[in-house]
Amino acid sequence: MEKFKQIKMLISQIEVDADKFYNRGNSAAGTRLRKGMLALKVLANQQRKEVTAIKHNK
Structure with a gap:
């Protein structure tokens, strides 16, 4: 559940x-957005x- 909280x-x-x-057309924000989407x-x-893994261990 911790990963799900991190995603949110x-x-x-x-x-x-x-x-x-x-x-607003801020291109630097676009770069940050792309980086955030990759992390997502x-x-x-x-x-x-x-x-x-949890599903197969049950």
Whole structure:
């Protein structure tokens, strides 16, 4: 469940950069958004592996 909390926190953090990039045209925010999305991808993949491991151990 800890990874899921990290994913939620990361999404809320990059939401600010998404707003700055899409609504205000801030290109530096776009870079931060891309970096955050990559970190989100890594966390989501780790979460998937954890869920699969727990599911197979039951």
